[in-house]
Amino acid sequence: MDCITLVNVYKRFGSIEALRDLSFSIPCGGRYALLGPNGAGKSTTMKILAGMLKPDQGDVFIKGLKPGDKQVKRIMGYLPEDPMPYRILTVRENLEYIAALRGIPNPKEKAREMMEKLDLVQYENIQAGKLSRGNQQKLAIALVLLHNPEIVLLDEPLNYLDIPTQEKVIGMLRQMNATFLVSTHIMSIATRLTDHVIVISKGSVIWSGSIVDLKSMGKEEEPIESVVARLMSNVG
Ligand SMILES: Nc1ncnc2c1ncn2[C@@H]1O[C@H](COP(=O)(O)OP(=O)(O)OP(=O)(O)O)[C@@H](O)[C@H]1O
Ligand SMILES: [Mg+2]
Structure with missing residues (x-):
């Protein structure tokens, strides 16, 4: 069964066509990287899958349901490109609040567990807006993962x-x-976290396949980054 499906999706911002006839699907349990040059439409795709943006045309399904559906929200974790926890709440308050919203039985315990996992305990009483950018990112990741989501969308995590x-x-x-x-733009993140790759450019898929296939397209000892750069530059 597919957990993520996009069919002929279009999205335009004024005169910019961000997504153009974009289609792909990801089976449940699949681990996929979304690659593409700057401006290719990766973040737009993620936002549509997360229900933050509506496509102009096309169909999008998460486990057969519409993005933004209550049931989908419950099982999804989405880390945006520029995550923003509640700035005036402390690290602990942010985690406890989201854990409570998510209906987690013991929000305080869950908040502590996530702070321990991500080395945030020392910042527990600091307001999120006052954290360093990296510590904000840690908090954002903790907030996305605390309900152990079944479907995880991570934009340059x-x-x-x-x-x-x-x-x-x-x-x-x-x-x-x-x-x-x-x-991601970092190939080691793609190869360590995923086993399949979808490469998009100008809002459409230009290549998809397994990381093994991708590597096998390279000449002997050619770094995978060079293979991907070649793929992206072949599109006019
Ligand atoms: N809110 C917006 N208003 C206007 N144009 C937008 C908006 N969001 C995205 N775009 C445009 O849509 C296109 C796709 O942008 P998107 O952010 O999806 O690219 P990306 O693949 O995530 O790029 P990057 O690698 O730089 O993160 C770009 O041309 C961008 O300028
Ligand atoms: Mg982006």
């Missing part, structure tokens, strides 16, 4: 994180049994 935290988050995500769509 490791941006701003220090290296030990990147390793920790990669470990956490690899352990989760979920359907993943991760947009």
